[in-house]
Amino acid sequence: MAAPRIAVLGLHHEGNRWAPVVFRQDMRITRGDALIDDSRAPHPRVTGGTVGFVREMDATGPWTPMPIVLADAGAAGPLDHALLGEIKEEMRRGLEAAMPLDGVYFAQHGAGISTGSHDPDGEMYALARRIVGPKVPIVTILDLHAMVSDEMVDSVDYVAAYITNPHVDQMARGAECARAMRALLGGLKTAKAFIRLPIQAPQVTQLTAPGTGPYSEVIAYGQTQLDATVLNVSILGGFTYGDTPYQGMAFIVTTRDDPARAKALCRELAQRAWDARQRFVPHLTQLDDCVAGAVARGDDPALPAVVIADVADNPGGGGRGNTTWLLRALYAAEAKGVILGHMFDAPLAAEAHALGVGARFEAHFNRAETDERSQPFRVPAEVVGLSDGVFVGQEGGSRAGMTVDLGPTAVLRVGTVTVVVITKRQQTIDPGYFENVGVSVTDARTVVVKSRGHFRAGFSKYFRPDQIIEADVPGLTSPNLGNFEFRNVVRPLYPLDRDATWTPPAW
Template sequence: MPITSSGPRIAILGFAIESNRFAPVATRADFVSRAYLKGAALMDDARSEAPAMTPEIPAFVRDMDRSGAWTPVPILFANAESGGPVEHAFFVDTLAVFEAGLRAALPLDAVYICEHGAAITTESDDPDGEVFALVRGIVGPDVPVVATVDLHANVSDRMVDNVNTLISYRRNPHIDMAERGADAARVLRELMAGGKVAVAHIRLPVCAPPTQLLTAPGTGPYADMIASAEALLDDPRIVNISGVAGFVYGDTPKNGLTVIVTTRDDPAFARQTALDLALPAWQGRAAFSPELTSLEEAVALARQAGENARLPAVCLADVADNPGGGGRGNTPYLLQALLAAGAQGVIMGVITDAALCAEAHGLGVGAAFTARFNREETTLYSDAFAAPAKVLKLHQGQGVGRRGQLQGCRFDLGPSVLLEMDGIKVVVVSNRYQCHEPMFFEMFGLDIAQARTVVVKSRGHFRAAFDEFFKPEQIHNVDVPGLTSPVLARFDFQRLPRPTVPMDTMQDWSPQVRVLSHPKL
């Protein structure tokens, strides 16, 4: 559909990355390799059959197209795989692109910001807040601004204060990204029609590891909070409720589970609703401590599954090396232990090692060689090791997701290889991705349903796509070292608010609710 030339002029922009304080610095190249879409290229991708960008903007565009005439004003969407602090100079350049694009586009009727919400840079703890404040400063106090953020955003006061409505995902794994983009479109339409809002904002002293923040029924107090929030959404006083879990590895002063209630100009109701949602989560805070499967037990489960076909297959999640949280996707601990134990019927993926992929592509299918992992990686936990391997298949690593978070989205793993290593089949890729899509195995012809053990380097998003193969009781979060370990005592946090659960024992907490009546912008 071509861009329309009538109706309200709405700018679209976003800077989306989840930053792990302990991971290597993210650079311009990390964004360019995933999605750096400027001007018309942004709209072309948003309206394509299989976008490279995350689903929020395409869904926003579809809903705006459906609901009436409008004129999109695409500025820039920059998105990267989760990594370390962003190189500050690149962030400053990005802000300059936002500013120039917005000023050139004035006057505007509204702005949609698509962020992740957990960015940091090498010099800033709150670049998302800087983006929101920049937008507000340019368009002024009367232009509606709506933002969507990830469920793992670290929400600052500055972020809340500079938008009319902040909308976060409500599903973990994140299978509702498109729905939240559509929500943003509907809220903007209401605000442009003259709607007024009141916002209540409360932050809890809870900085939980992501393994404890699933949203399936019965998985803990955070899931209960989301369910309670959704039960209130039919109330005509409610515009939006966002229970934002946060991302502990960001290590910022704004960390903490956050509740944001937006009402139709009813500040008292917003305040009470925020308290009603926050207090039960606080009372259930003991559940924010992780329960993990030891490496020894995980290896024993894999051996048993391989030796006894009558036992259920198992899925071992290397949650401590999740590229979706800043992990490098290359720690060797699980693979080494499974090889040493002689485990059979195992498929594992995806390990990130561009140099190994290049060597395998040069050798060709059928080649037997010594696979040297992490020969060029010096990051903490990216230990080098070598083992005999055979090249089974090669692939360029490009495809479209089949299920879960990546369903219908393009991905590019770069030159990739399927290796056989003493009965274990290992998928190695060039571009860092978490293994949250069955196609990462299936593009090599692997039948996941026939494997006795499946090992994924992913924290939780794989659950939405691999649920056709594994029930929750077949999945085990394995306790190994890594940049995304749920064992928070292993990290040298310097900026987190303290005390905070689960790292500190807390018995009392006095909630402080910020209330903004049609925010003073």
């Protein structure tokens, strides 16, 4: 075949039902040649799944990229439904204009929601299928926090979900999708099996490093089953806070045209996870205990340093990244050697930049925030550092080699606590998020991160797993599922319903 014409497009959105609605100005939209050019740049800004696919396609032969649009909202509230319609319309027009196509690649996340739809991802895949017809391969990458609908699985030929959490294999899975695309172009036929279990595992129980729990075990087992017939095993923990009918742990097995093998393995994997369901329960540390530990470490250098993960306010799950429960308590307790990041507060960062290094002022956190969990906090502060917030992600982290842009950033000394304030809401991914503004991680006794778990990859060079605790404070991403009023999930759903039952499909 002459250089195949491959459409590249996607929606990257993890929708938290309780977070503020996303409008166009809240999205990063990359369209046309910029999508391909950025993927080929030394330190890209687009998603790792896009970069991995483009680079592997480049490396494996000629192709004609037909870039359309990548709409990236990250983890945030539901998309405004009109905005979703505009994105889908841009995708429709782009796909139709790019015809005849030989293949379609979705650089997708898979946990999208809008104010009027529970399944934007499935709608996009089905739209593409209608346009290109049944024979043109459609390949998609998915975040392992995707909420998987039947329409998503039925509309595509090949699915590759991340197998790591923290997500350090985004580029590798994108590359896998490129190789699958080449095979499909060469005549490969796939058969898939799909099961969605009624387990909504709180996000902190979905780690994949060895020894971190049942999710890591079933993912590792799935990877041992890959062979000449089993091409991909994707096990998606799902996104706890989407509140859609597609909540649940999803198992997708893709084989080389062997439906029986796909079904048998899919059922076995689901059964393994179901049998382990009682272990999908988080172990959180109460605020008082977090603070007492920080005070003790500040006073006794012999104690090992600790990371406190503010898992309930994870911008990577739609959290606002600005709740003040830990900041207020650690400040009041005068815990020594505390660094805390990353507080999303654009007005405060701008004020600190205007005042300059050395200025002392009354910091007013959350002056412009409306979410009730992000309470205002006024406290005397000193500006001790400023930066533009742009740097390259550290090796080992889930943004390794990629451009990180926190926007104008300020380091404030608030009593005994050093706080990093940023302009663009995002989670703390690796130690560079502190070190690039002159805040030492290795000198700190307690490091507070606004992150559910992605920090674990980058911070593992300084902290063992037993030096990490997860705080139980309020927030939009609290692992305490009882804190949320779910309206759209299919009940019963474990562990919301401890008596939930499941029967394997008869097939």
